[in-house]
Amino acid sequence: xxxxxxxxxxxxxxxxxxxxxxxxxxxxxxxxxxxxxxxxxxxxxxxxxxxxxxxxxxxxxxxxxxxxxxxxxxxxxxxxxxxxxxxxxxxxxxxxxxxxxxxxxxxxxxxxxxxxxxxxxxxxxxxxxxxxxxxxxxxxxxxxxxxxxxxxxxxxxxxxxxxxxxxxxxxxxxxxxxxxxxxxxxxxxxxxxxxxxxxxxxxxxxxxxxxxxxxxxxxxxxxxxxxxxxxxxxxxxxxxxxxxxxxxxxxxxxxxxxxxxxxxxxxxxxxxxxxxxxxxxxxxxxxxxxxxxxxxxxxxxxxxxxxxxxxxxxxxxxxxxxxxxxxxxxxxxxxxxxxxxxxxxxxxxxxxxxxxxxxxxxxxxxxxxxxxxxxxxxxxxxxxxxxxxxxxxxxxxxxxxxxxxxxxxxxxxxxxxxxxxxxxxxxxxxxxxxxxxxxxxxxxxxx
Amino acid sequence: xxxxxxxxxxxxxxxxxxxxxxxxxxxxxxxxxxxxxxxxxxxxxxxxxxxxxxxxxxxxxxxxxxxxxxxxxxxxxxxxxxxxxxxxxxxxxxxxxxxxxxxxxxxxxxxxxxxxxxxxxxxxxxxxxxxxxxxxxxxxxxxxxxxxxxxxxxxxxxxxxxxxxxxxxxxxxxxxxxxxxxxxxxxxxxxxxxxxxxxxxxxxxxxxxxxxxxxxxxxxxxxxxxxxxxxxxxxxxxxxxxxxxxxxxxxxxxxxxxxxxxxxxxxxxxxxxxxxxxxxxxxxxxxxxxxxxxxxxxxxxxxxxxxxxxxxxxxxxxxxx
Numbered sequence: 132x133x134x135x136x137x138x139x140x141x142x143x144x145x146x147x148x149x150x151x152x153x154x155x156x157x158x159x160x161x162x163x164x165x166x167x168x169x170x171x172x173x174x175x176x177x178x179x180x181x182x183x184x185x186x187x188x189x190x191x192x193x194x195x196x197x198x199x200x201x202x203x204x205x206x207x208x209x210x211x212x213x214x215x216x217x218x219x220x221x222x223x224x225x226x227x228x229x230x231x232x233x234x235x236x237x238x239x240x241x242x243x244x245x246x247x248x249x250x251x252x253x254x255x256x257x258x259x260x261x262x263x264x265x266x267x268x269x270x271x272x273x274x275x276x277x278x279x280x281x282x283x284x285x286x287x288x289x290x291x292x293x294x295x296x297x298x299x300x301x302x303x304x305x306x307x308x309x310x311x312x313x314x315x316x317x318x319x320x321x322x323x324x325x326x327x328x329x330x331x332x333x334x335x336x337x338x339x340x341x342x343x344x345x346x347x348x349x350x351x352x353x354x355x356x357x358x359x360x361x362x363x364x365x366x367x368x369x370x371x372x373x374x375x376x377x378x379x380x381x382x383x384x385x386x387x388x389x390x391x392x393x394x395x396x397x398x399x400x401x402x403x404x405x406x407x408x409x410x411x412x413x414x415x416x417x418x419x420x421x422x423x424x425x426x427x428x429x430x431x432x433x434x435x436x437x438x439x440x441x442x443x444x445x446x447x448x449x450x451x452x453x454x455x456x457x458x459x460x461x462x463x464x465x466x467x468x469x470x471x472x473x474x475x476x477x478x479x480x481x482x483x484x485x486x487x488x489x490x491x492x493x494x495x496x497x498x499x500x501x502x503x504x505x506x507x508x509x510x511x512x513x514x515x516x517x518x519x520x521x522x523x524x525x526x527x528x529x530x531x532x533x534x535x536x537x538x539x540x541x542x543x544x545x546x547x548x549x550x551x552x553x554x555x556x557x558x559x560x561x562x563x564x565x566x567x568x569x570x571x572x573x574x575x576x577x578x
Numbered sequence: 579x580x581x582x583x584x585x586x587x588x589x590x591x592x593x594x595x596x597x598x599x600x601x602x603x604x605x606x607x608x609x610x611x612x613x614x615x616x617x618x619x620x621x622x623x624x625x626x627x628x629x630x631x632x633x634x635x636x637x638x639x640x641x642x643x644x645x646x647x648x649x650x651x652x653x654x655x656x657x658x659x660x661x662x663x664x665x666x667x668x669x670x671x672x673x674x675x676x677x678x679x680x681x682x683x684x685x686x687x688x689x690x691x692x693x694x695x696x697x698x699x700x701x702x703x704x705x706x707x708x709x710x711x712x713x714x715x716x717x718x719x720x721x722x723x724x725x726x727x728x729x730x731x732x733x734x735x736x737x738x739x740x741x742x743x744x745x746x747x748x749x750x751x752x753x754x755x756x757x758x759x760x761x762x763x764x765x766x767x768x769x770x771x772x773x774x775x776x777x778x779x780x781x782x783x784x785x786x787x788x789x790x791x792x793x794x795x796x797x798x799x800x801x802x803x804x805x806x807x808x809x810x811x812x813x814x815x816x817x818x819x820x821x822x823x824x825x826x827x828x829x830x831x832x833x834x835x836x837x838x839x840x841x842x843x844x845x846x847x848x849x850x851x852x853x854x855x856x857x858x859x860x861x862x863x864x865x866x867x868x869x870x871x872x873x874x875x876x877x878x879x880x881x882x883x884x885x886x887x888x889x890x891x892x893x894x895x896x897x898x899x
Binding site: 206209212213230233234235236343398399400401402403406407411412415417542543545546549550551553554557558560 | 863
């Protein structure tokens with residue numbers, strides 16, 4: 132009798148634990164709530180404001196926003212898909228889009244009637260899958276520019292105008308290489324372009340390192356490969372062949388990483404994801420300039436004791452400047468508990484109304500032109516000139532933009548390219564070795 | 579241990595054994611009582627058994643099954659036979675990561691065991707202070723991830739206090755975690771720092787079991803500390819040392835968190851230890867079938883090493899008594 136009681140109790144406990152877990156996972160979602168995930172803490176207040184507007188327009192519907200850091204975000208999202216506890220709507224990155232499309236976890240958004248022309252060029256089209264369906268509504272965009280330490284630039288006798296008109300080529304590096312050489316200072320106070328410069332004992336590097344750049348080089352080599360006319364794949368979207376074997380790509384990256392051998396670019400060993408990213412190198416005075424994305428504007432300008440300026444990426448052999456223009460989107464999950472509400476929320480997120488609200492916070496460039504204008508005005512109010520980031524989008528005559536590669540097997544490409552590029556930068560492996568990696572990648576894509 | 583084997587505990591309850599001989603009737607009663615005990619034992623065992631089945635047996639069996647499939651977690655697994663194993667044998671990154679792991683284990687276990695043994699012997703022969711024992715254990719109280727991050731900051735080439743000191747002394751900065759030759763030894767040493775106290779404490783417990791009169795007798799005979807260590811301590815500590823080695827080697831082969839927070843497998847796969855590669859294949863590339871196959875391979879390797887170690891060190895026998 133007693134044993135039975137104990138067994139019954141044990142069983143009840145086990146059951147309650149199991150059902151407790153299940154309940155915990157689904158908590159908060161339901162007919163009246165739309166759950167929404169994002170990773171950028173800086174943006175949460177802006178989207179909270181959007182949610183308020185949305186709830187006013189849709190009485191009875193509530194938006195619950197959850198924010199978590201970039202690394203946790205993707206792990207948790209993956210886990211949630213498996214456990215069936217995914218959010219109704221989440222902020223999506225183009226780098227992950229291919230994989231999510233493969234896994235069939237996204238809901239088509241064709242019935243939202245997203246008008247491509249209502250957004251900055253190229254942003255909406257990227258979110259169409261290989262099946263022709265739309266899986267994301269454009270949200271914002273970012274470009275890359277050169278951040279520089281104003282004080283160091285002045286001390287070097289350079290002007291903002293000079294930095295705004297830099298040009299480079301893979302032969303002698305052009306005015307860009309000359310400038311970062313001049314900004315480099317060794318232990319004895321000799322500049323990088325002066326005789327007797329000691330490249331092995333550099334105090335301030337002309338250019339901070341952002342690591343080896345993996346397969347995209349967004350804030351490292353891509354402004355150069357892009358302005359040399361190179362593209363990641365054979366097609367703008369859903370290409371079937373990568374082109375890391377191209378002579379253009381290999382000669383440009385060879386020149387770029389060669390800057391470290393000359394002592395102008397901080398070496399790979401100075402970079403750590405967690406401890407010492409490019410902005411930390413500039414903040415600590417170990418580097419005079421750095422290529423970084425628009426999402427870092429607030430961080431650089433908010434660094435105490437650092438007077439910072441920005442310049443567009445240098446003009447390349449094609450006669451144009453180039454930067455990656457990457458756009459985020461909002462996606463609805465296939466198993467969303469509140470699909471109806473989720474789609475309404477995404478439609479609202481993609482509307483001019485919400486994007487203008489987000490823009491007014493001056494933390495990110497929303498995808499609609501009006502939203503972008505609101506952001507530019509908000510940045511201006513804070514005393515930040517963001518033209519280095521907006522010019523590539525508005526001035527198509529002198530600049531070109533390209534997007535993140537969108538292909539199948541994106542995670543595998545990353546897994547193969549990351550160590551391969553590190554091998555080049557950290558270990559001085561020849562760039563020709565990338566041809567083999569490229570073959571492996573294309574073999575995968577050909578399957 | 580000898581005392582225990584000379585008087586094996588009776589299986590029957592004491593009362594039942596006494597009454598068993600004269601009356602068969604009470605024998606049945608005794609048997610019933612035994613059955614009752616069995617049931618109670620089952621109840622007590624149930625939680626552990628449930629845990630073992632749910633968290634160990636079932637996942638292991640399922641993992642082995644999945645290693646023969648192509649599986650991305652979200653769509654049903656597809657049987658592919660030995661494909662994953664064939665791919666593993668031909669995957670240079672797998673072999674590379676196995677080599678990296680072995681290199682890590684060799685440094686980690688080598689340094690850790692020697693230092694732990696030294697600390698344990700010092701603790702036993704020189705002091706009985708509980709405070710000191712506590713101090714030795716302190717790093718172990720810190721989580722692996724926190725320890726990893728703290729060392730990442732200390733060892734950072736540009737910003738780390740470790741390198742600031744090196745630079746202050748006039749030497750060149752050392753990219754401890756960003757250089758392919760330094761990275762694995764450094765990660766191994768970080769984990770030595772964290773685990774050595776715990777290992778030392780286990781060995782210390784083993785040393786406590788060695789009767790002190792042996793040392794006294796040796797001293798009377800004029801043996802030095804060094805000689806006593808090799809002639810008394812080492813032989814008598816062997817079974818404990820063997821178990822500690824087996825446990826730490828298994829743990830060492832499974833290194834993951836320190837790599838994940840300090841180097842992320844880089845630079846260029848220099849610290850791509852097997853667990854990290856498996857994790858990447860599973861949760862980064864959604865190749866759960868292939869990741870399972872590599873996990874099974876790791877299981878086989880670890881089982882083989884454990885059996886070998888057990889045999890070679892005669893871990894089940896003692897020279898005491």
